[in-house]
Amino acid sequence: MPELDDRLTRCFASVFPAVPPDQIHAASVESVPAWDSLAAVTLIAVLEQEFDTQIDLMELPELTSYQSVRDYLQRQTK
């Protein structure tokens, strides 16, 4: 799903501008020092607006990496 990746990459790049483009797909709470609680709230808001969705509160603790966010959005669109 290249379109999903393009949009998701743009979201991550806007919230974490210090992460090099080629490392965004590997981004996670552990690898990105700027991924604090404030950045997490901003990321969720960006995702909700970009994908016109409401992210389930119960899922928030699981959304700790690019890949987990991608999987979540993929499930939502199925």
Next chain:
Amino acid sequence: MATKLNLIEALEISRKPVAQDAKLLRVFLGCGFTPLHLQNFLSAHLRQLFPENRIKINTGLFGDLAGSLERLDAQGLDGLVVALEWPDLDSRLGIRELGGWQVSDVHEVASSVDLQLSRLQRALKTAARSAPVVLSLPTIPLPPLFYTPPNTNSAEKTKLFLSLAKFAADLSEEPSMRILDSQALDSVSPAAARFDIKSEILSGFPYKLPHASALAQSMASLLQARSPQKGLITDLDDTLWSGILGEVGVDGVNWSLEHHSHIHGLYQQFLSSLASAGVLVGVASKNDAALVQQAFDRKDLLLKKDKVFPFEVHWHRKSDSVQRILKSWNIGPEAVVFIDDSPMEAAEVKAAFPTMECLVFKKDDYQAVWDLLANLRASFGKTAISQEDAIRLESLRSAAPLLDALGQDGNASDEFLKRADAFVSFDFTKRPKDGRAFELVNKTNQFNLNGKRFSESEWNKFLADPASFLVTVTYQDKYGPLGKVAVVLGKVNEKKVHVVAWVMSCRAFSRRIEHHSLKRIFEKFDANEAVFDFQPTERNGPTQDFFLELAGEPPRPGLKISRVAFLEKAPPLFHRVEGS
């Protein structure tokens, strides 16, 4: 004009690189909630409005807006942006603290709100002495704590709004205070689509994203404080009134409900309102001049003859008329709006003056005319009416004899100036709150030493320097007063004057006021040399001519003129002098 952004766009705009040496724009965002996305949107909208600047936004403590403002040192800030919400006035008017919606609380809230508003008012007034302050009053709905149904305006709720209105009315008297109009915000952010309860509970941020963007955009534009347009040129037939004067006669043109031409009456009333606020209103009409004069003698015309100057009524091209009007006003086309019911005439003027805003008066489209009036108010709106606004038209009208007396070189003869019975006053008092001096420096183009503009904080900082001086020059002659027409800003070091900014209103040209200003500065500071921060600009030709005349060569940055050389070259000065 900036548009509403989504969050991802806002983040991208905020993070666009800026030049290393870009000027820093320091803004404090005051809010009692987590600033979060409002800060991101504000940053982005400021970047769009100030593309040459680096934006730095600081914020205060969560849940303590009044305390944050009280602790704030606004010196050095370029602006303070405050988003006030109900919980800032009393936590029971929010939802994050529990246990306070009893009937007894409702009665008590009003007095507690008054106390908090007094605190905020003091803090905001203190800050406004140092930097411009933009304030939005509560934008999200009150919670359901009142015992009356939501559609019923209880006494307690009414008192709450009354307190808020008094607070805003008092603050709006402050020259540096800009309060966001709630109706203007309503038009870009519907009231029912603002509050995000999930976000408020989970992260302490109360706004839905579109509202955060709209609010940030509105407040950023208030911080920008653009200079208003100066003049409006209007057509007459089927614009100022309904009907063709040459066909239906003086009594046949109309602007009334019974003739279904009331929209023209509204337009007349609006132009009269603009004129009363110091906007120049001129007429460019292809018409019979005698008939137009008779029409303007009609008692029921809402735009009176004495509010219009000049009248260009003949059968020549509209662009020729506009050219002559601009000359009479001595302002550039970019500061003027032209209005005509004919798209062809509007296009002809636009072709001749590409920087002029040329608009079509669509007489059969009421909504379009209504929107036109709103847009014109946006172009001409000003935060306060000055003394100069009141006398601008009269001083231009009275300048006509002087313009007639000008020779080929644009200079009036000694004899004419001698008879003008002019006096000029020089005020050396440093008044940071002198809005006219600040306005002149920031909007004058032609006689302007270097085109430098000042932010309010830069202005205050400069004047706070003990070595700095500010001269404000006021002029009057037998033709009438011109008011404050020139400002010189500089520093003195022993016997040397360093002029940092020097502007003079174009209404004051050809009267040798600039020569007298420099003479007075040499005298006042007993200086033997003046150094000028001169920079050529696209539009400061008159300044360059002035220095060419004095120095005998085109001026360069760092230009120096000795007192002796100045006195040798200066023409005779006939003004009487007042002031320190």
